[in-house]
Amino acid sequence: MISDGKFGKYGGIFVPELLIPALEELEKAFLKYKDDKEFNAELEYYLREFAGRPTPLYYAENLSGKLGCKIYLKREDLLHTGAHKINNTLGQGLLAKYMGKERLIAETGAGQHGIATATVGALFGMPADIYMGSVDVARQKLNVFRMEISGAKVIPVESGAKTLKDAMNEAMRDWITNVENTHYLLGSTAGPHPYPTMVKHFQTVIGKETKRDILEKEGELPDAVIACVGGGSNSLGIFSEFIDHKEVELVGAEGGGDGLEGKHGATLSAGTEGVLHGSLSFVLQDDYGQISEAHSISAGLDYPGVGPEHSYLKVTGRAQYGPITDEEAFRAFKLLSKYEGIIPALESSHAVAMAEKYAKENQGKTIVINLSGRGDKDVNIIADYMGVKL
Numbered sequence: 001m002i003s004d005g006k007f008g009k010y011g012g013i014f015v016p017e018l019l020i021p022a023l024e025e026l027e028k029a030f031l032k033y034k035d036d037k038e039f040n041a042e043l044e045y046y047l048r049e050f051a052g053r054p055t056p057l058y059y060a061e062n063l064s065g066k067l068g069c070k071i072y073l074k075r076e077d078l079l080h081t082g083a084h085k086i087n088n089t090l091g092q093g094l095l096a097k098y099m100g101k102e103r104l105i106a107e108t109g110a111g112q113h114g115i116a117t118a119t120v121g122a123l124f125g126m127p128a129d130i131y132m133g134s135v136d137v138a139r140q141k142l143n144v145f146r147m148e149i150s151g152a153k154v155i156p157v158e159s160g161a162k163t164l165k166d167a168m169n170e171a172m173r174d175w176i177t178n179v180e181n182t183h184y185l186l187g188s189t190a191g192p193h194p195y196p197t198m199v200k201h202f203q204t205v206i207g208k209e210t211k212r213d214i215l216e217k218e219g220e221l222p223d224a225v226i227a228c229v230g231g232g233s234n235s236l237g238i239f240s241e242f243i244d245h246k247e248v249e250l251v252g253a254e255g256g257g258d259g260l261e262g263k264h265g266a267t268l269s270a271g272t273e274g275v276l277h278g279s280l281s282f283v284l285q286d287d288y289g290q291i292s293e294a295h296s297i298s299a300g301l302d303y304p305g306v307g308p309e310h311s312y313l314k315v316t317g318r319a320q321y322g323p324i325t326d327e328e329a330f331r332a333f334k335l336l337s338k339y340e341g342i343i344p345a346l347e348s349s350h351a352v353a354m355a356e357k358y359a360k361e362n363q364g365k366t367i368v369i370n371l372s373g374r375g376d377k378d379v380n381i382i383a384d385y386m387g388v389k390l
Contacts, residue, residue, distance in 0.1 A: 005193025008315070010308035013192045015278045019172075022179040027194040029099045034201060043094055050123070051079050051086045053205065057213035057368070062339040067359040070366040072222070073342070074210050074238060076373065083345065083373030084206060084234045085116035089185060091202030093120035096183035103182045104128040107171040109136055109164035109230070110300035110347060111143025112373055113187030118152035120185075128152040131170045133163040136299045143377050161293040164230075164303045168277055188231025189307035192278030196307050203237025210368060211241040218366060224249040224358055227370035228350040229268065229321060230300050232307035234372035243318060252310065253354035255296025255303075256323030263295035266323035267306040268314050276305040282314070297326035297381065298346035300373075322357075324350040330385055332356060333375065345373035346381065 005011050005027075013023060033039040047053040055078050060071045076084040089106075096104060104121050106128065108114030114130040121128030130147055134156040137144055144154050160166035168191075175184040189196045189203075214222055225242050227235035229252035242248040257264035264270065271282040276291060284292040284304035294304040313319035324332075329346055332353035337343045344352060348371045355369050375382075383390050 005197055007309045007312035010281050010311040011193055011196055011279050013278060014275045014280065015192050016176060018176050019179070022175065023192060023194065025099070029095060030194055030198050033095060033098055039094065039098060043091055046090050046094070047087065047205065051090060053079070054209045055079060057210055057217065059217070060340050063336065066339055067356060068363045069359040071355065072214065072366070072368045073371045074206060074368060075371055076206060076234065077342070077344065077348065077371050081112065081116045081119050082376065083112040083116070084203065084237060085113045085187060086119065087205055087237070088187065088199050088202040088233060089113070089116040089120045092183070092185045092198070093124055093126070096126070096185070097124050099183065101181060101183040102126060103178070104185050105131070105171050105174050105182055106185045106187060107131050107164065107167040108187065109133070109167065109302055110298065110345070111136070111140040111147065111377060112300065112345070114147045114152070114154070115143055115150070117185050118147040118150035121152060122150050129174070130154050131157055131167040131174070133157045133161070133167045135162040136164065136167070139381055140299055140377060141380070163294070164299070165291065165294070165305070172277070188233045189236050189309060190231040190277055190279065190281070190305055196279065196309055199233050200236045200240060200309065203233050204240045206234065206237035206370065207239065207241030210238055214368060221245055221248050222368045223362065223365035224251055225368045225370070226251045226253065226351050226355050226358065228253045228301060228347045228372060229306060229310060230255065230265070230303050230347065231305070232310045234370055236307065236309055238368070238370040239319065250313065250319035251354055251358060252319055252321040253324045253350040254321055255294070255298055255301030255350065256325040256328070257295040257297070259325055260323055263293070264323060265294035265296040265301050265303055267304060268310060268321040269323045279308050281306055281308045281311045297329060297385070298350065300345070300347040301350060322354065324353045328353040330382070333382060342371070343375035344371055345375050346378045348372045
C-alpha cells in the first residue's frame with residue numbers, strides 16, 4: 001500500500017483513482033532502487049561523465065565586494081543542458097529504464113526541464129513528449145528548438161493561462177491514458193507522492209556538494225543559503241543538507257511579478273492552503289478555490305503552486321520566503337553579468353536579487369546562492385524588456 005508522503009499535513013495524494021496503481025508502482029520502484037548499489041553506480045557515472053558533476057562552489061569576489069558579504073555561487077548553470085534539472089531527469093529516466101517503461105512525458109515552463117527530459121530520452125533511447133504552455137513556447141523559442149533537435153515532441157498547450165500549470169494538467173491527462181508503458185517525469189518537488197520525495201532525493205547532490213565544499217573553503221557553514229522557488233526542486237536540493245543546521249538561514253525567492261498587489265507567482269508569500277496537481281500545499285486561488293493565474297518574467301517561476309515540503313518549512317519557520325519583482329530580477333540579472341561575467345537564468349536572478357536584499361541587512365555574512373541555471377535561454381526576453389532589438 002502506498003504511503004501518504006506528507007510533510008506535516010502537506011503533500012499527500014489527491015489524484016483520480018486510475019493513477020493510484022501507477023503511483024504505487026513508482027513508489028515501489030523508487031524505494032527498491034534508491035539505495036541499490038548497481039543503480040546508484042550507474043546514476044553516478046552519468047552525473048559525472050555525462051552531466052558534468054561535481055559543479056564548483058565559486059567565490060564571487062567582485063560581487064562580494066559590491067554587496068559587502070562573502071558570496072559563493074553553486075554553479076549548477078555549468079551542467080550539461082544548462083541547469084540543475086538534469087540531476088532529476090537522469091535519476092528518473094534511469095528509474096523508468098529499470099522499470100521497463102518505453103516512453104517519457106514531461107511538463108516544462110522555462111524549457112530547462114523539457115530539454116533535460118529530451119536529453120535523457122535520447123540518451124536512453126526513449127521517445128519523449130513535452131507539454132509546454134503556448135505562452136512559454138513563444139517566449140522560450142530557443143529551448144523549444146533544443147528539445148526538438150534532441151528528438152522530443154513539444155506539444156503546445158492552449159488551455160487556461162497557457163503556462164506551466166496548464167502544461168502539467170495535460171501531462172497528467174496523458175499519463176492517465178498511458179500508464180502501462182509511460183513514465184511521467186515530473187520536474188519539481190510538487191505533485192502527488194512519491195514525486196516530492198523522489199525529486200528532492202535526486203537533487204540532494206547539490207546540497208551534499210555545497211556542504212562539503214563550503215566547509216573546505218571556509219571551515220564552517222554559511223550564514224545563509226538562498227535559492228529561487230517555483231515548484232521547489234533546486235531550492236530543496238541545496239536546502240536539504242542544511243535543514244538540520246538551525247544556525248544556517250534558508251531563504252527562498254519567489255516570482256513577485258508586478259508586485260503582490262498585481263500579478264505574481266509568490267505562492268508562499270501571498271497564497272493560501274489548497275490542493276493543486278495532486279497534493280495539499282499553498283496555492284494562489286480565489287475565495288471559491290479556483291486557481292489563479294500566476295505571473296513572473298521567469299517562465300520557471302510562473303506557477304500558482306509550490307512543493308509541499310516548502311509549505312511545511314514555511315509554517316514551521318525553518319525557511320523564510322519572499323517575493324522578488326520582475327524589475328528586481330532584471331536588475332540582478334544585469335548585476336551578476338556585469339560584476340562576474342556570469343549570465344544567470346531569470347529564475348536564478350531572483351535568488352541573486354534576494355541575496356542583494358539579504359546583504360544590505362547582514363553585512364559581512366557568508367551567503368551561498370544556488371545559481372540553478374544559465375541565462376542563454378532568457379537573452380531574448382531581457383532584450384525585449386530593455387527595448388533592444390536583436
